[in-house]
Amino acid sequence: MSLTPAASKTPPAHAPMNQFAAGDGELRIGGMPLTRLAARVGQTPFYAIDRSVVAARVAELRAALPPAVKLHYAMKANPMPALVGHLVGLVDGIDVASAGELKVALDAGADPRHISFAGPGKRDAELRQAVAAGILVNLESAREIAPLAQASQALGLPARVAVRVNPDFELKSSGMKMGGGPRPFGVDAERVPAVLAEIGRAGLAFEGFHLFAGSQNLKAEAIVDAQRRSFELALRLAEAAPAPLRFLNLGGGFGIPYFPGEQRLELAPVAANLAAIAADTARLLPQAELVIELGRYLVGEAGIYVCRVLDRKVSRGHVYLVTDGGLHHHLSASGNFGQVLRKNYPLAIGNRMGEAGQETVSVVGPLCTPLDLLGDRVLLPAAQAGDLVVVFQSGAYGASASPQAFLGHPPALEVLV
Numbered sequence: 356m357s358l359t360p361a362a363s364k365t366p367p368a369h370a371p372m373n374q375f376a377a378g379d380g381e382l383r384i385g386g387m388p389l390t391r392l393a394a395r396v397g398q399t400p401f402y403a404i405d406r407s408v409v410a411a412r413v414a415e416l417r418a419a420l421p422p423a424v425k426l427h428y429a430m431k432a433n434p435m436p437a438l439v440g441h442l443v444g445l446v447d448g449i450d451v452a453s454a455g456e457l458k459v460a461l462d463a464g465a466d467p468r469h470i471s472f473a474g475p476g477k478r479d480a481e482l483r484q485a486v487a488a489g490i491l492v493n494l495e496s497a498r499e500i501a502p503l504a505q506a507s508q509a510l511g512l513p514a515r516v517a518v519r520v521n522p523d524f525e526l527k528s529s530g531m532k533m534g535g536g537p538r539p540f541g542v543d544a545e546r547v548p549a550v551l552a553e554i555g556r557a558g559l560a561f562e563g564f565h566l567f568a569g570s571q572n573l574k575a576e577a578i579v580d581a582q583r584r585s586f587e588l589a590l591r592l593a594e595a596a597p598a599p600l601r602f603l604n605l606g607g608g609f610g611i612p613y614f615p616g617e618q619r620l621e622l623a624p625v626a627a628n629l630a631a632i633a634a635d636t637a638r639l640l641p642q643a644e645l646v647i648e649l650g651r652y653l654v655g656e657a658g659i660y661v662c663r664v665l666d667r668k669v670s671r672g673h674v675y676l677v678t679d680g681g682l683h684h685h686l687s688a689s690g691n692f693g694q695v696l697r698k699n700y701p702l703a704i705g706n707r708m709g710e711a712g713q714e715t716v717s718v719v720g721p722l723c724t725p726l727d728l729l730g731d732r733v734l735l736p737a738a739q740a741g742d743l744v745v746v747f748q749s750g751a752y753g754a755s756a757s758p759q760a761f762l763g764h765p766p767a768l769e770v771l772v
C-alpha cells in the first residue's frame with residue numbers, strides 16, 4: 356500500500372464558488388463590493404441574494420430542459436417576499452407549504468392556476484383558503500377530502516386536487532429522504548386507487564399526481580432513476596384516476612455542493628431523461644402538464660450570509676474568529692439542520708478575497724453554546740475585528756429555517772441585490 360502522507364493530509368476542496376465575481380480584494384454581490392453593500396444594508400449580519408445569479412440559474416435550466424417541462428419554485432427554500440416576486444417572473448409556478456406561504460406567493464403576483472400546496476398537516480382553514488384562492492392542493496391524506504368537499508360546496512368553487520404519492524421506492528443517495536417506506540408525506544402508492552375513488556365520489560376536481568422522493572441529491576443517475584420510476588408509477592396509478600391526468604409533478608431534489616469534496620450536479624443526463632419522459636407523457640398522458648419543483652437548486656447558490664468579526668481570540672493556541680452572526684440566523688451552516696456529521700460550508704473573508712490562506716481558525720457566533728460554530732478549523736486569510744465573514748451556499752434554508760429568537764440577538768436582515 357502506498358499512501359503518500361502529503362496527499363492523504365490534503366483535505367478535499369470545496370467546489371469553487373465561482374458564481375460571484377471578486378475584484379480589488381472584495382467579493383462582489385449584485386455588482387457591488389461587499390464592504391459597500393454592508394454599508395448600504397447598515398448592519399451585519401445579513402443575507403444577500405444576487406438576483407442575477409438566480410436568473411442565470413433559471414436560464415441555465417431552461418436551456419437544458421425540454422420546453423414541455425414546467426419549472427416550479429418550492430418557496431419553503433426561501434420565502435423572502437422580494438425573492439419570490441423575482442422568481443414569479445422567471446418560473447412557471449410556485450409550490451407553497453402553508454397558507455402563510457400562499458399569501459406571499461399571491462402577493463408576489465403568482466397565478467393561482469399555477470400554485471400548488473403540499474404539506475402533511477393542512478388545517479381545515481388552510482384548505483378552505485386554498486379552494487377560495489383557486490390553487491391546486493396536493494392531497495397528503497384521505498382526511499383532506501371531506502374538508503375540501505365542504506369548502507367547495509360552501510364557496511361554490513371547484514376543489515382542485517392532485518394526490519401526493521408516497522412511492523414504493525426511495526431516492527438513492529439523497530441528503531433527505533422523503534419517500535419510500537412509512538412516511539408522513541403523501542398517500543402510500545398501494546392506497547392511491549382507493550383514495551382516487553373517494554375523490555371521485557366527493558366530487559373534487561382531480562388533476563393529477565405529485566411525487567417527491569427526496570432532497571439535496573448531487574448524483575444525476577439517482578435523480579434519473581427516481582424520475583423514471585416516479586413516471587412509471589404515475590402511469591400505473593393513472594389507470595384508476597377519475598379523470599384524465601392534467602398535472603404530473605415529478606418532484607426535484609436537485610442538490611448543490613455544500614461540503615468539501617462535493618461536485619455540482621451534472622444537468623445533462625437529468626435533462627436527457629426528462630426529454631424522454633416528456634415524449635412518453637405526450638404519447639401516453641396527452642393532457643398532462645409535466646412539472647418539476649426545485650427549491651435550493653434555484654436559490655441556494657445565489658445567496659451569502661455575511662457577519663462581522665467582533666474578536667480574534669486565541670485560546671491555547673487555537674484562533675477563534677468570534678462574529679456577530681451564528682446558528683440563530685443560519686442553523687444549516689452550523690450543522691444543526693439535518694446533518695449527521697458536521698461539515699463546513701464554504702467560507703471566505705469577503706474583504707480579503709485575493710489573500711492566500713494564512714491561518715487555520717474556527718469561526719464561531721455569539722451564542723453561549725458550542726453548537727454555534729460556522730467554521731471548524733478552516734484555512735482563511737488572517738482576519739481582524741471588523742472583517743466580513745462570508746458563508747456561501749446560503750440562499751436556501753437560511754433565515755426562515757433558523758431559531759432567530761434564540762438568545763435574544765437581533766434578527767438578520769435579508770436583501771435582494
Ligand SMILES: *Cc1c(COP(=O)(O)O)cnc(C)c1O
Pocket residue numbers: 429431432450473567569570571606607608609648649650651652751
Ligand atoms: C422541500 C420540498 C421541496 C424543495 O426541496 P429542495 O431540496 O429545496 O429543492 C420540493 N418539494 C417538496 C414537496 C418539498 O417538501
